[in-house]
Amino acid sequence: MKILQKVAKEVQEATKVRLHGRNVERLLSAVLVTGDFWKIVDLSDLPVPAASEIVKRLVSEGILFIDDQENIRLTQKGVDLVNELGISPAQDYTCGACEGRGYPFYADKELYRTFVELAKDRPKAIRDYDQGSVTPETTVSRVLFLDSRGDLRGKDIIVMGAEDDLTGLAVALTRKARRVLVIDIDKRLIDFDNRIFKELGIDNAEAMVWDLRNPFPDDILGQFEVFITDPPETFAAFRAFIGRGIATLKEEGCAGYFGLTLRDSSIFRWKEFQEILINEYCVVITDIVQDFNHYMNWDYHPETRAAQIAPVKKNPTDIWYRSAWYRIETLPGFKRWNDPISDEVFYLDEEGSTT
Ligand code: SPD
Numbered sequence: 001m002k003i004l005q006k007v008a009k010e011v012q013e014a015t016k017v018r019l020h021g022r023n024v025e026r027l028l029s030a031v032l033v034t035g036d037f038w039k040i041v042d043l044s045d046l047p048v049p050a051a052s053e054i055v056k057r058l059v060s061e062g063i064l065f066i067d068d069q070e071n072i073r074l075t076q077k078g079v080d081l082v083n084e085l086g087i088s089p090a091q092d093y094t095c096g097a098c099e100g101r102g103y104p105f106y107a108d109k110e111l112y113r114t115f116v117e118l119a120k121d122r123p124k125a126i127r128d129y130d131q132g133s134v135t136p137e138t139t140v141s142r143v144l145f146l147d148s149r150g151d152l153r154g155k156d157i158i159v160m161g162a163e164d165d166l167t168g169l170a171v172a173l174t175r176k177a178r179r180v181l182v183i184d185i186d187k188r189l190i191d192f193d194n195r196i197f198k199e200l201g202i203d204n205a206e207a208m209v210w211d212l213r214n215p216f217p218d219d220i221l222g223q224f225e226v227f228i229t230d231p232p233e234t235f236a237a238f239r240a241f242i243g244r245g246i247a248t249l250k251e252e253g254c255a256g257y258f259g260l261t262l263r264d265s266s267i268f269r270w271k272e273f274q275e276i277l278i279n280e281y282c283v284v285i286t287d288i289v290q291d292f293n294h295y296m297n298w299d300y301h302p303e304t305r306a307a308q309i310a311p312v313k314k315n316p317t318d319i320w321y322r323s324a325w326y327r328i329e330t331l332p333g334f335k336r337w338n339d340p341i342s343d344e345v346f347y348l349d350e351e352g353s354t355t
Helices: 003-015 021-031 037-044 048-060 076-085 105-119 136-148 167-174 187-200 235-247 267-280 305-309
Strands: 064-066 072-074 156-160 179-184 205-209 226-229 255-260 283-294 322-330
Touching: 003 021, 003 048, 021 037, 021 048, 021 072, 021 076, 037 048, 048 064, 048 305, 072 076, 105 136, 105 167, 136 167, 136 226, 136 255, 136 283, 136 322, 156 167, 156 235, 167 179, 167 187, 167 205, 167 226, 179 187, 187 205, 226 235, 235 255, 235 267, 255 283, 267 283
Parallel strands: 156 179, 156 226, 179 205, 226 255
Antiparallel strands: 064 072, 255 322, 283 322
16 A cells, blocks of 8 residues: 555544545645644644544654754655655635735725724633634625625624624624624623623624523524624534524525534535435535634643644744635525424544534
């Protein structure tokens, strides 16, 4: 068996994260441009447990080594291997202006400035609910994306379980939606939003504490044209956040927006998520913008499994955790899923590690 496939197979057996040989190739392409483990994870688009185990295997195969500064480097054997296999350094032509999103945050400078000013006092991301806030540039770009797709002006919008990103606040600040309902399990975020709504006289927005493991009451089901959320990547959370998000939508042609990452789930799991969306919920995926969402590093990182299984002790110093921004649209016959969640695997499973 070829070396890349052999390593992928061994890592899959050890971590239970599904992989193929090209995943190992992409990791080697990343090592050709950076020695920083967290940047390698980012460039490889791999769940941390898989990237970590690939590095460890390649070290034991004598292909990689870790230097005194905890940088991951190719050995001479590794250099010979990448040359023999024709593996090239990872390339990046991402647009520096819009940061690759296609919707530049500075297109609405007033919204951006107001949001940045207000977000200065935001509650800190905490581990309990897998929090990790996206950059203000990401949040504002989400709003511009909505507006560009006809999903903002005059619309009833629900933002669910993602207010660590303050997207509900940013949507409300535009004063373009008809109604904004923000729900989150974290009372600190709800109080933060409600205080600002009151101070700024935004009377079409409200925030309310809700645990998405519980089914929605009738006065939330089928009431909105747009939902926005950002779930952890377990199956239970996918249903609680996105299944329930779809259940809030009024009719066919309504839209849902959410982030899905490859840092806490594999591409194989994405396929399963997409099958649930298309076959079970009867919605269509209209957009996937890879690496749209950039997450600021969270203070609790050293306590996470990701930090413990990493091949280096060094913490991330730059943005490395990104997710794709999905847009879906309901089709005739779409399903409103609203079952209770009893699954204990809500925030973490074998593919996830950053909670
Ligand atoms: N625990 C790290 C921060 C993760 C924030 N949530 C990202 C969810 C992506 N769907």
